[in-house]
Amino acid sequence: MDLRQLEYFVAVAEEAHFTKAAERVHITQSGVSAQIRQFEKELGTELFDRSSRMVRLTAAGAAALPHARQALAAAQAVRQAIDDVTGLVRGRLRLGMVTGCTVTPLFVALASFHRAFPRIEVSLSEANSDVLIEDVRAGHLDIALVGAAGGMPGDLGSVTLVSEGLVALVPEGHALAAKDEVTLRRLSAYPLICLPSGTGIRSVLDQACAAEGLRPNVALQATAPAAVADLAARGLGVAVLSTSMAADQPELTAVPIAGVDVPALLALVWRKEESIVLRALLPHCRRAFAL
Known part of the structure; x- marks a missing residue:
């Protein structure tokens, strides 16, 4: 016997129909029948009662079925073990x-x-x-x-790797530089420099503004936080970044943005x-x- 015969035997037993079993294992009905006949010949007994429209297991077939399932499961476990090893070699x-x-x-x-x-x-x-x-x-x-x-x-x-709030970044001498915090409403009065839509920080800003019925005045966008900060340092607007990103920009003053309850997350x-x-x-x- 081989694994193919066991697979066909289990398929016919579970489908109770040769044609449906053939569709399940993707070969012809005659191919399934021939393999089952060969399997029965090797075992020396019939596994199915074919006297009615529905295919039924004989006593021998019923006794063999759980062992056939176990054999197929064991073969699959062997394949998975090999795949795991080769996956870490050639993955x-x-x-x-x-x-x-x-x-x-x-x-x-x-x-x-x-x-x-x-x-x-x-x-x-x-x-x-x-x-x-x-x-x-x-x-x-x-x-x-x-x-x-x-x-x-x-x-x-x-x-989650990082969970933090948003800050506004401004150069020395800016009207916001001396503030302990800035509200979203006041922030929206300035041209903003932000990361693009689809980023976590921008999503936090957009959601917070929408909750207060505000539309932020996004004047410039850049994909890199350093570029956002550099544009703000040149007086082109107020940068909006996360707390940890602001720590990398010592030439700018970071002012916490009040009223932003949803944190910006960085995660795998x-x-x-x-x-x-x-x-x-x-x-x-x-x-x-x-x-």
Whole structure:
């Protein structure tokens, strides 16, 4: 006997019909019948009662069925074990990262992962967070570093790395520079320099303004936080970034934005049905980010 015969036997038993079983295993009905006949000949007994329109198991067939299922499950376990090993030898990791975001611990995790599994091909692409999340959902990416407003999609696995508020960044001498905080209403009176739509920080700003019936005056957009800050330093508007991003811009004054209750998040997201390569990467990420 072979695994193919066991597969056909289980299919016929579960479908109670040769034609339906053939459709399930994607061969002709005559092919299934021939294999079952050969299987019965090797065993020396009939497995099915073919005297009625419905195919029924004989006593011998009923006794054989659970063992056939166990044999097929064991074969699948062998295949999975081999796939797991070869996946870590010849696999590929597809990583996405929000545009303009340099997060050193992520690179530390990738370097550690590469040392552990040097033959796995690693690819890295950048896009806005909304695009990255959809690419993870569609299976085009294994994992992505994204920004979001308030929470992560429930249909994806995730771990939050940063949760923080928004600040306005202005140069010395600006009217807001001496303020302890600025309201959204007052902020909306200035030309703003922001990250583009589809990024987590921009989503937080847009949602907060919409909740108060405000329309922010976005004068300029840039994909990199450093570019947003540089434009503000040249007097072209008020930059809106997160608290941690503002810490990298010591030449500007950071003024907390009041009334923004939804935090800006930075997180790793992946599909819940994790691949073997992804399962190998996640411990490196947790160590690098001290999670």
